[in-house]
Amino acid sequence: MRIILTGGGTGGHIYPALALARYIKETDPNADILYVGTERGLESDIVPRSGLPFRTIEVAGLQRKLSMDTVKTFVKLSKGLTQARKILKEFRPDVVVGTGGYVCVPIIFMAKMMGIKAVITEMDVLPGLANRFLSRFADVTALSFAESQQYLPKARSFAVTGNPRASDVMSVPAERAAEIAKDLGLDPHKKTVLIVCGSRGAAPINKAVLAMLDDVANQKEFQLVYVTGQVHYDKIKAEIDNRGLADSKAIIVVPFVYDMPALLQHTDMMVGRSGATTMAEVLALGVPALYIPSPYVTNNHQEKNAVWMVEKGAGLMLKEQGLTGRALYDTINGLVTDSERLSAMQSAARELGRPDAAKTYYQTLQALVRRK
Structure with a gap:
């Protein structure tokens, strides 16, 4: 399976993605995983240290009110979409997984425009702005808590997987x-x-x-x-x-x-x-x-x-x-x-608790990739 992981800005978006990547590589050493983030986010330091291939795109936070910053956001978003399309075309993933943060927006949106399957991840009970926007495009919205469904009325489908980071604490020697x-x-x-x-x-x-x-x-x-x-x-x-x-x-x-x-x-x-x-x-x-x-x-x-x-x-x-x-x-x-x-x-x-969260999440990805 070829997978693009994307998520950034905070450790809460990055570490679950890395936990999922570790589980997938342990389960299927032949899996090919690429991480896409930003140059300025924490992911630019943390992800390369994990050994995963890492590429970057430009992105800016979504604006709640119209202003000059809104214009700058759309300029960066346009550039980010172009960069995302290039990465997707070159890597040819079977599925794209977003674990949170604005970097997910160009990648997930462009994946759907190109007919590539996509999953987003909501870690909190109350979804953030990026996930509320992306849930209408993602094939599956993976939740840590079932209660989050009520805040995502436009989501196409749900899977309650838990947070993959939970699996890390269960595997300490x-x-x-x-x-x-x-x-x-x-x-x-x-x-x-x-x-x-x-x-x-x-x-x-x-x-x-x-x-x-x-x-x-x-x-x-x-x-x-x-x-x-x-x-x-x-x-x-x-x-x-x-x-x-x-x-x-x-x-x-x-x-x-x-x-x-x-x-x-x-x-x-x-x-x-x-x-x-x-x-x-x-x-x-x-x-x-x-x-x-x-x-x-x-x-x-x-x-x-x-x-x-x-x-x-x-x-x-x-x-x-x-x-x-x-x-x-x-x-x-x-x-x-x-x-x-x-x-x-x-x-x-x-x-x-969901100590098997990484396993459940990977099974969700496998089922989605097999789906025609």
């Missing part, structure tokens, strides 16, 4: 999991709470965490692994040292974790943003989460994700606005020390 536990100095006899908010961290969450660290240091129920983000690490570490908490066995502070799937094997509760990829990872393992949705994303989609998780009994939510150390500590401690409630949330999360 035991030695990798053991190595990260040793590196971090985790106590196997204590529950582990993981707080992580992306590579750049989040200042309001950092403030709340610092405010609760004395309480964390004085309890014996759990150990806290706090991933600060590179930008904030030095300041937070200095504050911890100044407060005499550096030797606390209950507090482990690191700037970044390169092998998050391995660390999640030891996690009893996660605290972080409610992006689609984060949700896919923790659900696959049945890890309950306290979601603090980012208020800075388009259409407030992270809050929609978090609300959905709370309704399903698989998570809790605290809004960033008004977040305090007391509220954060009480929520974490209240769940970790209530074994019955923690177990119920673990079961709810596991029920929603």
Whole structure:
């Protein structure tokens, strides 16, 4: 099978595509996969490191209001469509897969104009503008959550596949999991709470965490692994040292974790943003989460994700606005020390998880390619 993958702008669009590519190559080493992105997006750095062939096109975000930027968008879109047509003509894919971001628009649209089968992927509960536009052209819209169907009335067909990234956390070798536990100095006899908010961290969450660290240091129920983000690490570490908490066995502070799937094997509760990829990872393992949705994303989609998780009994939510150390500590401690409630949330999360998402997605592609 010849496949073009496209998706960019954020890791939430790129990593699921790479997870799918890994599964396909493991299942069918003869599969030919090309990744199409942009020169300026994260994909231009991440994808080549994965070893996948990578080509670029020009693209600009869709505009919600008419302005001079709208003109610039259409100029770039026209150029992107021409570049997309050239790539499609040269590579001759059996199917094109879009995992999110505006780079998908020229590729998916032109694929349909050329009679090439196409699939788009919606990772969030609330679809973004690009996918709402593309759903009328794609042969299949692959969903992480069945509830998303109501927001895509013009979609031609659906497949609830889950997020392929979920499959990555289920395939961590035991030695990798053991190595990260040793590196971090985790106590196997204590529950582990993981707080992580992306590579750049989040200042309001950092403030709340610092405010609760004395309480964390004085309890014996759990150990806290706090991933600060590179930008904030030095300041937070200095504050911890100044407060005499550096030797606390209950507090482990690191700037970044390169092998998050391995660390999640030891996690009893996660605290972080409610992006689609984060949700896919923790659900696959049945890890309950306290979601603090980012208020800075388009259409407030992270809050929609978090609300959905709370309704399903698989998570809790605290809004960033008004977040305090007391509220954060009480929520974490209240769940970790209530074994019955923690177990119920673990079961709810596991029920929603789709650890076989990559396999299901690939089967969807195979069925589509066979369809006349």
